[in-house]
Amino acid sequence: MSWEAVIGIETHVELSTRSKMFCGCAVDFGAEPNTNICPVCLGLPGALPVPNRKAIEGIVAIGLALNCEITERSVFHRKNYFYADLPKNYQVSQFDVPVCRDGYLEIELDGETRRIGIERAHMEEDTGKSTHVGDGGRIHSASETLLDFNRSGVPLVEIVSRPDIRSAAEARAYAQELRAIVAELGVSDARLEEGSIRFDANISIRPAGSDTLGTKVEIKNMNSFRSLERAVDYEIRRQIAAVEAGQQIVQETRHWNEEAGETQSMRTKEGSSDYRYFADPDLVPLVVPPSWVEEIRASLPELPEARRKRYATLGLHPKAAAMLSSSARTIRHLFDETVAAGAPALAAFNWLTGEVTAWMRRTDTEPAELTGERLAALIALVDEGVVSATAAKEVLEGVLAGEGEPRQVAEARDLVQVSDRGALEGAVRRVLDADPDAVERLRSGEEKVIGFLVGQVMRETGGKADPRLVNELIREAVGSDG
Amino acid sequence: MPVDIDIAHVARLARLELTPEEMETYRSQLGVILEHAARVQALEGEPEVGSVHGLGIEGVFRDDEVAASLDRDEVLAAAPESRDGFFVVPPALEQ
Numbered sequence: 001m002s003w004e005a006v007i008g009i010e011t012h013v014e015l016s017t018r019s020k021m022f023c024g025c026a027v028d029f030g031a032e033p034n035t036n037i038c039p040v041c042l043g044l045p046g047a048l049p050v051p052n053r054k055a056i057e058g059i060v061a062i063g064l065a066l067n068c069e070i071t072e073r074s075v076f077h078r079k080n081y082f083y084a085d086l087p088k089n090y091q092v093s094q095f096d097v098p099v100c101r102d103g104y105l106e107i108e109l110d111g112e113t114r115r116i117g118i119e120r121a122h123m124e125e126d127t128g129k130s131t132h133v134g135d136g137g138r139i140h141s142a143s144e145t146l147l148d149f150n151r152s153g154v155p156l157v158e159i160v161s162r163p164d165i166r167s168a169a170e171a172r173a174y175a176q177e178l179r180a181i182v183a184e185l186g187v188s189d190a191r192l193e194e195g196s197i198r199f200d201a202n203i204s205i206r207p208a209g210s211d212t213l214g215t216k217v218e219i220k221n222m223n224s225f226r227s228l229e230r231a232v233d234y235e236i237r238r239q240i241a242a243v244e245a246g247q248q249i250v251q252e253t254r255h256w257n258e259e260a261g262e263t264q265s266m267r268t269k270e271g272s273s274d275y276r277y278f279a280d281p282d283l284v285p286l287v288v289p290p291s292w293v294e295e296i297r298a299s300l301p302e303l304p305e306a307r308r309k310r311y312a313t314l315g316l317h318p319k320a321a322a323m324l325s326s327s328a329r330t331i332r333h334l335f336d337e338t339v340a341a342g343a344p345a346l347a348a349f350n351w352l353t354g355e356v357t358a359w360m361r362r363t364d365t366e367p368a369e370l371t372g373e374r375l376a377a378l379i380a381l382v383d384e385g386v387v388s389a390t391a392a393k394e395v396l397e398g399v400l401a402g403e404g405e406p407r408q409v410a411e412a413r414d415l416v417q418v419s420d421r422g423a424l425e426g427a428v429r430r431v432l433d434a435d436p437d438a439v440e441r442l443r444s445g446e447e448k449v450i451g452f453l454v455g456q457v458m459r460e461t462g463g464k465a466d467p468r469l470v471n472e473l474i475r476e477a478v479g480s481d482g
Numbered sequence: 483m484p485v486d487i488d489i490a491h492v493a494r495l496a497r498l499e500l501t502p503e504e505m506e507t508y509r510s511q512l513g514v515i516l517e518h519a520a521r522v523q524a525l526e527g528e529p530e531v532g533s534v535h536g537l538g539i540e541g542v543f544r545d546d547e548v549a550a551s552l553d554r555d556e557v558l559a560a561a562p563e564s565r566d567g568f569f570v571v572p573p574a575l576e577q
């Protein structure tokens with residue numbers, strides 16, 4: 001039988017506000033433990049939470065970017081459970097009326113676009129951080145737990161996809177696209193390694209083409225896109241093997257173990273009713289009027305999907321458009337400037353993702369001396385045959401090093417090609433006279449000889465001749481029209 | 483209308499250890515409260531978002547400004563155990 005995977009992804013995004021979700025404690029991850037804590041985020045009796053306006057702007061921006069409906073009146077609920085890093089014994093979250101509902105995200109995979117539904121995105125708060133000490137930090141053999149509440153109460157947005165994802169590669173593409181959007185919005189640092197964006201996957205399998213849903217398993221602890229893809233792939237194969245061997249899939253949470261390359265059982269998942277959600281009596285309804293939504297919509301930057309489409313209309317191949325879209329902001333900005341200055345999009349793309357990006361990596365500096373106008377001028381110099389493609393790279397180095405405009409650099413570094421017929425005819429004549437045998441072979445149709453002769457002329461002129469013109473002059477002199 | 487309560491389950495979720503007598507006491511007390519709630523619910527149907535609190539206040543926010551936090555030493559002094567700026571608690575084990 002052939003099987004189909006059904007995957008949904010839950011994403012937690014920490015918003016990079018200055019202060020926490022419900023109190024004025026600073027959000028600062030490098031801080032000494034327990035230095036940003038107060039009665040609200042420590043859950044002391046009688047403390048009253050007040051929502052951070054900036055965090056609400058953040059979740060609305062995310063919702064709009066994910067094509068969600070924004071709920072005008074939503075409700076904060078308490079999600080009750082006991083864990084040492086949760087000082088109130090409940091997490092403020094949202095339940096049946098979240099801020100964002102019914103959106104979608106488009107991903108591109110192997111040249112195809114797929115739409116992944118977004119069920120909801122809701123506002124909540126992060127927990128504190130626990131460190132288990134003793135016996136190598138392993139939770140099962142820890143002798144004690146250390147708690148730092150600096151992270152307790154940091155604004156957190158949970159984004160829940162619909163189970164529309166069908167493969168590990170799609171899961172990765174979804175996570176990458178979502179991260180790119182959140183980063184572009186500037187509402188979060190969105191760094192996987194630091195946990196400011198975290199992905200969990202719900203996975204089940206069913207006979208291909210079937211409409212039923214199998215028992216789902218939740219996978220946690222994937223802190224890179226690669227481990228997300230590996231974990232999902234492993235889990236799909238594990239479930240298929242289990243079902244084909246006649247076993248039942250148990251609804252549970254499993255941990256991805258990167259070293260072992262497998263998912264491992266943690267505990268049976270508590271049903272959602274066990275969290276005893278109820279409306280938080282300390283928090284009044286959250287109101288986001290349409291005027292506020294429109295204000296936030298107007299402030300949204302160009303998002304990756306729109307950007308890719310715009311690049312494609314400029315004539316870039318979809319793969320190139322995707323590559324440019326995920327390039328550094330400086331590169332994208334220079335691309336727009338260069339095209340605006342009249343350069344062809346493809347040439348601008350090649351220079352920026354090639355030489356300029358390589359230079360940035362090599363020197364670990366921003367190309368402060370490069371402007372769109374200068375790059376467009378350099379592209380024009382190559383186009384007009386003033387400098388050769390090889391010499392142009394050297395001109396770029398000069399421009400990046402602060403030596404001035406491309407033409408100035410080309411002249412100062414003596415890289416301007418000789419494109420004057422009169423100046424080149426002498427060199428061509430000398431080369432042809434010195435090798436009558438080659439001339440004879442070219443005349444008799446031996447085409448590869450032309451390359452050799454052009455090379456000789458280039459050597460004669462110290463590499464400064466325009467090879468196209470040299471080619472033309474040789475053919476004229478020999479009387480072969482190629 | 484009597485409400486059926488799994489009092490042992492509720493106690494387990496709240497991490498309460500109850501004697502059989504206590505279970506009976508709480509079952510009947512909680513029962514009264516839940517019956518009342520059920521009656522109110524039957525009257526009103528599904529509550530509107532705005533009526534969850536009945537305060538008539540909504541859309542309250544604060545600006546994203548940092549305010550002073552508590553003094554760490556003072557806070558940790560109230561904890562049963564602390565070390566190097568951390569609260570120390572018994573090992574958190576998976577259940």
Ligand SMILES: [Zn+2]
Nearest residue numbers: 023025038041
């Ligand atoms: Zn606080």
